[in-house]
Amino acid sequence: xxxxxxxxxxxxxxxxxxxxxxxxxxxxxxxxxxxxxxxxxxxxxxxxxxxxxxxxxxxxxxxxxxxxxxxxxxxxxxxxxxxxxxxxxxxxxxxxxxxxxx
Amino acid sequence: xxxxxxxxxxxxxxxxxxxxxxxxxxxxxxxxxxxxxxxxxxxxxxxxxxxxxxxxxxxxxxxxxxxxxxxxxxxxxxxxxxxxxxxxxxxxxxxxxxxxxxxxxxxxxxxxxxxxxxxxxxxxxxxxxxxxxxxxxxxxxxxxxxxxxxxxxxxxxxxxxxxxxxxxxxxxxxxxxxxxxxxxxxxxxxxxxxxxxxxxxxxxxxxxxxxxxxxxxxxxxxxxxxxxxxxxxxxxxxxxxxxxxxxxxxxxxxxxxxxxxxxxxxxxxxxxxxxxxxxxxxxxxxxxxxxxxxxxxxxxxxxxxxxxxxxxxxxxxxxxxxxxxxxxxxxxxxxxxxxxxxxxxxxxxxxxxxxxxxxxxxxxxxxxxxxxxxxxxxxxxxxxxxxxxxxxxxxxxxxxxxxxxxxxxxxxxxxxxxxxxxxxxxxxxxxxxxxxxxxxxxxxxxxxxxxxxxxxxxxxxxxxxxxxxxxxxxxxxxxxxxxxx
Numbered sequence: 001x002x003x004x005x006x007x008x009x010x011x012x013x014x015x016x017x018x019x020x021x022x023x024x025x026x027x028x029x030x031x032x033x034x035x036x037x038x039x040x041x042x043x044x045x046x047x048x049x050x051x052x053x054x055x056x057x058x059x060x061x062x063x064x065x066x067x068x069x070x071x072x073x074x075x076x077x078x079x080x081x082x083x084x085x086x087x088x089x090x091x092x093x094x095x096x097x098x099x100x101x102x
Numbered sequence: 103x104x105x106x107x108x109x110x111x112x113x114x115x116x117x118x119x120x121x122x123x124x125x126x127x128x129x130x131x132x133x134x135x136x137x138x139x140x141x142x143x144x145x146x147x148x149x150x151x152x153x154x155x156x157x158x159x160x161x162x163x164x165x166x167x168x169x170x171x172x173x174x175x176x177x178x179x180x181x182x183x184x185x186x187x188x189x190x191x192x193x194x195x196x197x198x199x200x201x202x203x204x205x206x207x208x209x210x211x212x213x214x215x216x217x218x219x220x221x222x223x224x225x226x227x228x229x230x231x232x233x234x235x236x237x238x239x240x241x242x243x244x245x246x247x248x249x250x251x252x253x254x255x256x257x258x259x260x261x262x263x264x265x266x267x268x269x270x271x272x273x274x275x276x277x278x279x280x281x282x283x284x285x286x287x288x289x290x291x292x293x294x295x296x297x298x299x300x301x302x303x304x305x306x307x308x309x310x311x312x313x314x315x316x317x318x319x320x321x322x323x324x325x326x327x328x329x330x331x332x333x334x335x336x337x338x339x340x341x342x343x344x345x346x347x348x349x350x351x352x353x354x355x356x357x358x359x360x361x362x363x364x365x366x367x368x369x370x371x372x373x374x375x376x377x378x379x380x381x382x383x384x385x386x387x388x389x390x391x392x393x394x395x396x397x398x399x400x401x402x403x404x405x406x407x408x409x410x411x412x413x414x415x416x417x418x419x420x421x422x423x424x425x426x427x428x429x430x431x432x433x434x435x436x437x438x439x440x441x442x443x444x445x446x447x448x449x450x451x452x453x454x455x456x457x458x459x460x461x462x463x464x465x466x467x468x469x470x471x472x473x474x475x476x477x478x479x480x481x482x483x484x485x486x487x488x489x490x491x492x493x494x495x496x497x498x499x500x501x502x503x504x505x506x507x508x509x510x511x512x513x514x515x516x517x518x519x520x521x522x523x524x525x526x527x528x529x530x531x532x533x534x535x536x537x538x539x540x541x542x543x544x545x546x547x548x549x550x551x552x553x554x555x556x557x558x559x560x561x562x563x564x565x566x567x568x569x570x571x572x573x574x575x576x577x578x579x580x581x582x583x584x585x586x587x
Contacts, residue, residue, distance in 0.1 A: 015449045077450050084451065 001039040001065040008069050008076075015080050037063040043076075045083035052079060052090055055097035059089065064099060160212040161297065169205050170304060172198055173311045199319055202308045203344075206337040209305045213238050216298045220245055223291040227280040234271055235263065239302045242295040244271070249292070250282045309333050317418075322406035325421025326428070327381045327399065334377045335403070346404070346411035353407075354378055354400035378403070383428060391435050395428075402428055469523075478502045 002020070009018050023035045033042060041062040043050040051059040052075065066072050074093045082090030160166050176195065217238035224231065224245050235241045243262050251257050254275040259268045283291065313333035316324045320342055324332040338356045339345035345353065357376035375396050378384055387395040402424040409420050479501040482488050489504060491497035 010444060011446050013446050015447075073447070077447075081450050 004069055004072055008072055012073060012076055016076050039065055043079045050079050050083045052092050054092045055095040169201050173308055177311050199312055199315055200341060202312050203336055203341040206305055206308050207340045209301050213298055213301050216294050220291055220294045223287055227283050228278055229280055230274045230278060242298040246295040250288050309337055320410040321418030322409050322415055322421030323403055325418045326403050326406050326425050331377050331381050342411045346408040350401040350404040353404045387432055395432055398428055
């Protein structure tokens with residue numbers, strides 16, 4: 001996930017900034033945001049947490065590794081558009097409910 | 103005019119391309135009428151001739167001989183004037199050079215006249231040669247070599263011409279319609295060839311002389327293109343001031359070879375380059391940049407020629423500066439383009455959408471616009487229940503469509519603009535139907551009123567209408583999607 005974020009950072013720098021946090025070092029937000037997975041991506045706009053309807057059931061965060069750069073850029077753009085309009089919940093362009101193939 | 107009539111008759115009789123003959127026969131008339139204008143016209147007037155001397159007078163003139171002598175003398179003397187700073191116009195050598203330029207143009211014209219002479223005489227022997235070999239000097243050489251020979255395998259044209267052209271000449275000679283010449287005519291022709299070659303040699307001498315003095319006459323021009331090319335340019339233009347007066351596009355074309363011979367590919371020929379092609383700068387540029395380089399060279403050399411014609415810079419520094427500039431520009435062209443920077447995405451929704459307008463968009467929108475029928479169907483009258491497709495309020499409601507109090511007398515379906523495209527699609531469907539049909543059906547419809555119609559008007563009704571009929575199991579149904587190549 002880190003590589004995807006690093007490669008995307010320059011492209012979306014006009015409307016999004018990426019911060020990388022180590023949850024083993026900064027433990028203050030672990031309970032608040034329930035940060036337990038190996039990688040979690042959360043979106044904030046003007047100090048407000050923005051929820052995304054990804055179809056997985058958890059609207060607060062992306063807690064799996066997203067491999068595709070373009071998908072990630074799409075999600076960020078959707079979040080930006082919705083947040084600018086004042087929405088607290090945006091609908092992701094792609095549905096991730098079947099992410100785990102049984 | 104008698105000659106006009108004669109020439110037209112000749113045209114009809116012989117049915118060969120006699121245009122050149124006609125023109126030449128007309129020109130003597132013109133010459134006769136304009137006798138008083140110029141002594142030079144006497145040359146053209148004498149085209150109804152048999153004698154070479156009446157045509158080519160240049161070699162006999164005093165002026166020609168004087169200049170040739172001086173040139174030879176000066177060539178032997180060598181260049182010893184380079185350090186003398188004298189006003190250019192006073193220098194006797196400068197005058198000689200100016201004369202040389204004029205003479206070289208005259209020699210050129212003379213060669214053309216002699217070429218016409220040779221051509222006319224040799225036409226009886228080998229008419230196709232003139233269209234195969236265009237250059238006058240080459241033509242003269244070939245004529246001299248072939249002489250009165252009928253069998254061209256005995257003639258060795260190697261070195262005179264490119265082998266491809268030699269081949270074509272040999273082939274054409276075997277099927278030529280010409281006959282061998284009588285002895286005196288042949289002798290005159292050979293004389294004329296010799297004359298032409300002598301003039302060509304003289305011209306070369308003159309050019310050599312001018313070239314050796316070029317650094318002194320036109321230092322800036324020769325700094326850019328080199329003295330040989332500069333001499334040629336000056337010679338063709340007819341002098342330094344004439345060259346300076348030309349626009350750069352003409353300078354680019356000075357000395358350009360004209361059309362290719364019949365049948366040979368034009369892919370290899372370079373367009374629109376003249377003597378400039380022989381300059382060192384041009385030869386060292388990569389082929390893709392050659393056209394641009396040629397234009398640049400022509401432009402700068404024209405500027406240099408202008409500087410030289412007013413003797414603005416006798417030391418040649420301006421020419422060298424131009425050359426440096428040209429070199430730098432060509433180098434810059436060959437630089438690779440700057441590396442592509444990855445551009446960050448723009449902020450979403452920050453740029454307003456470019457809304458287009460205009461007639462085209464309006465026409466496009468009209469095709470999907472809400473029709474009057476649909477508008478009526480969307481509305482309802484107050485207190486009046488609307489009709490519906492399945493009756494009793496089931497199915498699609500018709501709104502004010504067909505109601506008594508709707509206020510509209512008639513609702514036309516109107517020209518459905520979308521339907522035009524759809525109808526076209528339907529029209530292309532094949533007439534024949536595969537599947538279970540009766541053997542008596544055909545795509546021709548026999549109506550009592552109109553007789554035989556070629557299109558079956560029922561076919562359309564089936565296709566457009568009943569969406570309720572299943573197309574899967576229908577007897578008249580065909581494949582719904584057939585890809586036609």
